[in-house]
Amino acid sequence: MANSPAGILIDCGLFQGQEESRGSSAADLAIDFPIDHIRALVVTHVHIDHVGRIPYLLAAGFDGPIICSEPSAIMLPEILEDALKIGFTRDRGLINRVLGLIRARVVPLPYGRWHSVFEEEVGSLKVRLQRAGHILGSAYVECDVVSGTAAERIVFSGDLGAPHSPLLPEPAPPERADRLVIESTYGDKNHEDRETRRYRLKAVLEHALEDGGTVLIPAFSIGRTQELLYEIEGLIAEFGDKEIPQATKGSDPLGSDPTLLPATDSRLGAFGVSPQGDRPRSESLTWSNLEIVVDSPLAAEFTKIYRDLKPFWDEEARALVAAGRHPLSFEQLTVINSHEDHLNAVEYLAKSHRPCVVIAGSGMCAGGRVVNYLKAMLGDARNDVLFVGYQAAGTPGRNILTYGPRGGWVELDGERYDIRAQVHTVGGYSAHAGQEDLLRFVEGIPQPPSEIRIVHGDEAAKRALQGKLQKVVPEAEVLIPG
């Protein structure tokens, strides 16, 4: 739409990882591109790297509609409220005014329905959203563009989900795309299949819990946390009474310091950490009595929204609900909300070495509550860090993944922390399509696109996907925009 007098903007996000070197101060986040011709903002999904700069877009004077799917319309004000509180202002009145503006502009568009954005003398543009299977509400965007006498269909993938990811239906390829803009986060990697990674998750958790201690899973509050809860609930349902072996069994099944954990201890319960956790110390650790903690108010809020929006779940998940299961609210699950409870939980778990699985954000360890857990727990070999998502170059998560297994250190808030905790990764839980999934998405388009632009990934991932795409769709010109 570069030469057109009118256009749309697809997503308006914050940078992540090394991209942050481009700046994250208010001045750098300011909108530095022309917006007068932008008739609408279309939001593919509510991850912060796709929506984080919307307040700046409004501040720059953008006054068009914000078009997104129905679930995204519910989640967008929530995620932006959180982002505003952290990075923008503590002024409650200002936050409410920005959120009011956003709510007034949002146009919820049902999946599969065409929506006319503008029809002007020189051209017109319609958009349609299709399920992208990445997080709840995620969409890829089909645009029918008419400019003069030329008409074409341009498709923007947004972030595409992996097939067989828990909870959400997988994306179907578009029926047509003359030009395609596609993400490449995992353009150079494939994922483990669903069953393999499910049992890998089980094996890693069991191994990690053998010596007591906490298994810390850094996870995005939206999407990844809910997928993990879904999978863990499934493991609990399948393996309920199966014992999780304890290396210190016989002496101290909890692997904990008895002076810190009396038999009737209820400190976890006192700040809302699983009452189920108060099992007698003589009792063995099983899947049924394993404590799962989600320590994140944002994740708690989004887990609730996920629960409320069951019509958008896939068939498998809805069948579980019909059978009486509660994939996102099982009894072993404890949610920590207040900051004080969070600090207590960190201190208690770090000292007690009680076997426990903690899911906390942010997913790449670049901020959020997971940082306090890392500071308290990385130095103890009984603890484990389990990565289940993409770690961008330059993030603490990537550094822990790289240097942890070599006995290295990581810098958190300007200080070095030695990594003695074991570091694991189960790759298949990425909410992003793997290389094969991306290729299948493109190959599934009946008439191959004449042009494909690869965006949203490391250079290596982009180049790898480019090479593959040039082979599978030789008709297409495959570009990596600079």
Ligand SMILES: [Zn+2]
């Ligand atoms: Zn995303």
